[in-house]
Amino acid sequence: MRGTVFSEIIRKDLMKMECQEKLEFLLQKYGVSVSGSLRPDGLALSMDGQEIPLLPWRAERRFIELKQMVDSKTVENVSVMRVCRIEPVGADFRRMLCRELDICQWILGDEAASVFAVQAGKTALNAAVTLSSGVVCTLELAATLRPGQAPIDKHEIISERGVACDRAVDTQVPQQSIYTFGACGEKTYLDTDFELFGCSPEETAVVRSAFGLLKEPQSAPQKIRENERLLQRADLILQSAKTGSVQEVSLCGR
């Protein structure tokens, strides 16, 4: 793909391009000379012979805005963050935990200090995570949707000054931008990125996250460290669910 003329890329039907191609498109457009290959699951990028974790949700607009609200004290003195995510049957709980725990930790700028979790086989897991500041995060995870159904999630930050959430009041499921009711039944569309038109919000985040890393390859070691700490904490949550006991993050792990 590298070496393809930029003008030839933009004449292609962008909607059919895979994430890797869309990444290449951005790299060429913005003159970024470093290259990398996305792992098929979108969670890592191979760069200079090394696999670097992406934490791609950090590039999703809604989480960027929620973090900005916390950082700028639009919502102030956070008490609780509540997240829920429901994915199709067979979804991996370690992966879901890493995603949702990192979303909490990254948005709040803090890390888990103790965790307690309960799990119902491969169907559901609930965790109470107390951060080092005393803020309590509740993670409600499930793998009960039919294959092919889009995940359902919600992220809510409750603070002394205000509530911030990626779901509108009085709604339960994600809203879409366009709804069509036609001969083929109901269809919905959610487009959030003009440059990467055709990518879902999560695919967009993967591409933008990889692009960000390739623009600043010196950030790779930090990404690796963050991912290792995240995995430690996610594994502690799974350990708690297995043993039925509260797990404290050891000082050496902080």
Added chain:
Amino acid sequence: MRPLKIAMMSMTHGHTRKYYQVLKENPNLEWIAVSTANEEVRAIFQNSVDGIPCYDSDAEMLDRHPEIEAVVLASENSEHLRQMELCAKRGIHILSMKIPTFDMEEYDRMIALTEEAGIVCQVELELHYNPVVRRLKNLIRNGEAGEIRSFQATNITLSPVWAFPWQGVPELSYGKRVPLKEGDPRFRGGALCDHPHIFDLIREVTGSEFETIYAAAAPNLRPELEEEDMLTVIGRMQNGVIFSLDPSWSRAEEKLPVPGPGWERFPKRMEVNITINGDNGVIMTDCFGPNVYHNGAPNDRYTVQYTYFDEWVGLIDEFVDCIRNQKTPQINLRRHRKTIEAMNACYESIRTGQPVSL
């Protein structure tokens, strides 16, 4: 059916005014009188309702009106035992607020005295008369989600303490002053004491009892309160169903002394949402939505205006039916005991920082 002669006591509970319409309009009821806890409460009541005699003491009301057959105990949790004793001695049926008491010795005394007196004692858990909850129970019974694996629920509101101060006083809400945990300046009696519904519903929906409870109190949204206002509860039922319950006061309010328009700072002042994950799929439920919305008077603030059915209609219908036909209410003291035990277990878990087995 001859109308049931009914009265209300104290008038200090947050649900007091919910009864006004049904007591006036239900043809199976004759509203005889009320007793009010103090002058301020009396004035508020008399501003709201005409033509109902108002007394300064419970005993005086019952003495003046021996025809009273049933009483709604619209009072502080700490008053319930005294009032139940008063009613039981006179054979008067009781509709108790949702927390009879957190003291389990007192609770067992309540069971004994109401059963010995042969009176109906129903506990006000109005969600059982909510049409969305009725639909949810039907869906579960019909196997819509299959075998239930997890139950997630919120029972969250604004804090009522500015309008009903007793709810901010540990001795009146919880029954005594017990620190949340060592080193924490807060005491038991806050949001958890106000929100038993989901602890009750999970028992019915899963057909099981609590096995393990873990609770964590988060930093208060209202630092001036001496009780908890934010907490999370997770755990497992005896049949393996896991749960996550949120009984917080997480919706901000204006500090109004009398509830009314403009009470909300967060648009939706009360929410009970339930998510069931099962082997066959997911059921997501909003027991109080959708609604209508405005951003007009008094504060030009985006506000949810509820459109839900009045659950007190069904609740009172059951109460009257149980009295007239000598039945036991669905939510009775014996059944409700395990719900209160579970709520006490939450406080114990917060105190120790460990899960509690029931």
